Amino acid sequence: MGKAALRSLPGLVCPRCRDHHQAPAERTTPLAFCPRDGFALVAPLVLADADGDPFLGRTIAQRYVVVGRIGAGSMGAVYRARDITRGQDVAVKVFRGDRGRGARALSRLDREARVLSMLRSPHTVQVLDVGEVVHGGEDALLAPTVSRYLVMEMLEGEPLSVRLRREGRLSIAEATRLATDALTSLSEAHEKGIVHRDLKPDNVFIARLPGGAEAGKLLDFGLADLEPAGSERAESAPAATKGPVGTPRYMSPEQALGEVVDARSDLYAVGALLYQMLVGRPPFVERGAAQVMAKHVHEPPVPPCEAAPEAGIPRALSDLVVRALGKRPEDRPASARAFIAAIEESFARA
Template sequence: MPRCPVDGLALIPLESLRDAEGDPFLGATIAERFVILGRLGAGSMGTVYRARQEAMGRDVAIKILRSDRAFDAQAKARFTREARAMSLLSSPHTVTVFDFGEIIDDSPDADLGLGAGGSLFLAMELLEGESLGQRLKRDRRLSVVEAARFARHALLSLAEAHEKGIIHRDLKPDNLFLTRLPSGDRQELCKVLDFGIAKVMSDGEQPVDALETQAGTVFGTPRYMSPEQAQGKPLDARSDLYSLGLLFYQMLVGRPPFIDDDAVVVMARHIKSTPLPPIEAAPDAGISRPLSDLLLRVLAKSPEDRPASAKEFIEAIERLVPSRSPADEAGSQETEVPPAEASATGQLLAVVDRTAKGSRAPDARRLGARAGLIVGMVALLAVLIALALMASRQRSQGAPREVQKYVGIAAGAAASRASPRSALDPPGPSPVDEPTSAPAPVAPSPTASPSTSAPVIPASRQVRPRQRNYEKFQ
């Protein structure tokens, strides 16, 4: 069943209420600044609407005290107390109140059908998400890290409230709301709702808690009451810590420590019974012994045996449980590692290391090949220089033109085999290809002795280049 985002009360289906078209608040402007857009639901204390605050450009949730409760002094006092307590708080883990006021008949909203006493409204942030109660109903229990995070968030809200003399007195799963930041942070934010029966201890005025005038009256939810609350004794901040400890216990174990259909029996167990240690109640939940002992300390019967403050409780949680789960940590890294791979990090590192070592051999072979190519090119260059000198001397001695041409082609073919890139470059002028005024080609005499300083290769021993190389240089 949906819950009121303000006080956590069950919302009555709209079909069971009067037709929305007959609701005088729909389309109305409240306090000259909130335009009612639609109904979100209704509880025993009031109706919750979605409204638009045009001046601020935002949608808000507005709770309006039901007209039939507007004549009830206690209902008005509770509504006012809730607004007053929440207006004192600014923690991001407490639902934010924007405005509070009266709706009276002599205002521009006189057509709202209100009685002479008018009514009250409370405007606050509009939350998107679900209550802890809804989450536990679906998932039964949470991981240790997630449960610790939500408990810590709630304690941060309570720490501020306690510092300002406010005791919540009604912590329960439906009064913790799980939402996400607009920035899209992966982690959920837990906010505390419903300070409707909160007790403001340091008012400086007459007691604002009208319910306190009824001596011995017990207020709250029996399943999540502290022992002193169940007995109607005076309360302080440690009563809220006990209730929050019950919620933490349920998030870890999957159920509260004391369950019974009879509220009186449950209250009696809070007073007299010792809860089963969480580590024994849920041995497969990954609860450490120190964390289990901490919860038993928080659930001590005497307030003196519990942590002295919400801050002390927070510090104890932070010592025992990391603030982020492995999945959250992985999401914050530059490279996200899937859980299956993250569990075998050592194996992955070993594979990477072996790959790195094995890659050195191919690199060395490539370097050796490059060195050999360089040496070959240097040798080829020396041959070309020698051939050029030989051709030059042949010209001076009347060497045949045809021999000179084939020598140049053979040199070009050899260069193409030595360096494929050079075959793509346009050939520059070569001394053997330059025009010359030498006589017509004449084969040298077989008996002729070649010069000892620059031997001349006989024409009969010249090797023509392969046709494919020759065609490349035409």
């Protein structure tokens, strides 16, 4: 059955056998299962969007029932699942063991699980569980595959990247609030020796809270650098490392050059994010990664108040963003907490 036909079906469908079932008139539970193979039934639209995904409808670790796919990449996917033990929805990130990138994927998941287990800020996505799942092997010619999974709190809302694509730029109040939320998350991380290294709009989630309020939460610590246990490095420069990892439009100059980075590299990235939220574009927008990184290293940004004069950005806030985008780490705010204080002070001076 094609995707168009699937989308037009009423009721529910089994992702494995494709049997069609009428949706119960009254459902006392958010889940329904196929009587033939035990997979969770899903809406036809959900199946059409994730057709062929081996985890759709599957129950992981006898408690996480996968009912939809949120997103997918080269190393795996993120799913919406129902935790039947806690009776709540969760997000399950699966790193596929059959994608030919096993060591790299497992290293990234292990790093993210370890880092998130250390963080409790309400502005950092919370990890709930981690483990392994065996899948495949139904065909006698194919061996079962072992994949790793990470269970996190389910967030309702949208990534900052989606909001920016829709709205262009944000109000000054919203931009500074989201920057402050990100810095609050980073403050705890940096104090525990963790550098995120990949701050970008996709990794800032704008979560809807009860009552309609919103809060920014940092996601994806898979590239985070963690200071080894017993390290004698100073707290002011945690988790230094070498390697040009990250996303070019938000990389600090030292990160772009593959030099040693510390917490102040994350503060540069927050400066780039705040610039984009205020102005409607990142500080440097060349198409090629090498050209963007070269501008981070060599060119000063146009001050936000000059790049978007119609936005009414206070000069003190504009100057702070330029300071956060300083080429030398020592020219930026000294810490995430100092950055937050400087944002508050910029409003007092406006």
